[in-house]
Amino acid sequence: MCRWLAYSGSPVSLEDLLFKPTNSLVVQSKHSRLGAETTNGDGFGVGWYSAQPNPGVFRSTEPAWNDRNLRELSVHARSGRVFAHIRASTGTAVQQSNCHPFRHDRWLWMHNGLIRDFPAVKRDLALAVEPGLFPDIEGSTDSEVFFYLALTFGLEQDQPAAVASAVGFIEDVGRRHGIENPIQMTVATTNGDTTWAFRYSSEGVSRSLFRSTDISTLQAHFPDNVLLQGLSEDARLVVSEPLGDLQGAWEEVPESTCLVVHGGEADFLAFSPTAA
Template identity: 35%
Template sequence: MCRWAAYRGNPLYLEELVSSPAHSLIEQSHCASRAKTATNGDGFGIAWYGDHPEPGRYRDILPAWSDCNLRSLAHQIRSPLFLAHVRAATNGGTRRDNCHPFVHGRWSFMHNGQIAGFDRIRRRMEGHLSDDLFHARTGTTDSEMLFLLAQEFGMAGDPLGAVSRAIGTIEQLAAEHEVSTLVRFTAAFSDGNALYAIRYATDHRPPTLYAAPMGGGYCLVSEPLNDDVDAWMEIPDGSAVMVSDAGMTIAPFAPVALAEAA
């Protein structure tokens, strides 16, 4: 399982999530406390929004704790909205194209979890993609495929609904082809305006997700960044989170297959 942190609010330096806190994302890359594996050393990535609609991005296959540039970049880059991720690979080899966050146009996306039997339904998932989105894929992970599937299902106009349709379709494909129907999905994504997150699992055992006020906005994380447990609220299973100018809202989330949505 991976670890990630996301933020939307007044501009902050990335180091305030990535490297400075006692239990920063770099610390979690080699000493995670609320994951099945303590080490998340299969690469890392950050995506941030600035003066352009599309996000900037930096990824590498080195463990976050050993990259000599990450702390320097986090000390210098200031942004009102960013996503950061440290990877423990479940699908796809250790290569830069498989490191989160994934980016398409103005959207950025990162995921902690898995699609059981992904190799057995990958071709059928690809069949739902337009030519443009099929050729936009650069890596081999289930996470990137799910992101592109959500793009296909209308992420630009209905972000949470598109993810709901993507997960529902994956579960439907798995059931139709007698593959273990299990999706574990705790993810964050953004279009540079609002920040979204979802915590869901077919078996009701999703990876963790916490939220806390920070910098005139909110921080969403896999694990609290410090020991102030009262400051961090655990987001329940089956929830969708949106952080915008209006603050943070939490709503129920459930997948819906395309046949049901029609």
């Protein structure tokens, strides 16, 4: 499927996030430990916030391990909020418009998983997108349609409720088409101020998701770790799989959970689909 990370905290270079960790996202693009596939080479994307009103996005169909532009950009770009995603296609084309993260105004969105039998339900799902949003869908993935359904159901006002309604709608449509387990997902979305991360699947066996534990505690335990010492105490990471093997650095996000990261606070909320 895919692998992703969401970072918030003091500004860091993209290189520190994407290349330097032992099990960095670039390493995972060839050698994922916990993904449904070992290789995630169907493109990648990075989204980050700066002084501009909307986030920047860089996406490529090259494998992350083989893109010289990503290496060059990552050395120079710094941000206090970063989304990064490596893609393993579940059937849709390898093209830039299908690479995550997806952007709408200040919002970023990325997804690991799939809407099962998407060609069978695509028309019903796409027609439910609010007409004013529909022209902004650029690619052909289930993930982007999912994003625009969440926007349709109020993502900009109430994030957990909007995603719950979108998932409820996807499951309803899928089951009406005879699909037993319509959705598998870990999702992250942000408006540049707060990050919401979701772990859920119709079958209750979802793809892996972890969050970093308290940075100040880790800094005290590992004073020689240069990467850790450069982070602020409110730095937080949400990842598909741990970026390294530091003991106590990672906590698994429970099944059927919404994780809300705002500043140094990280709160768990129970998550379940609702009728759209």
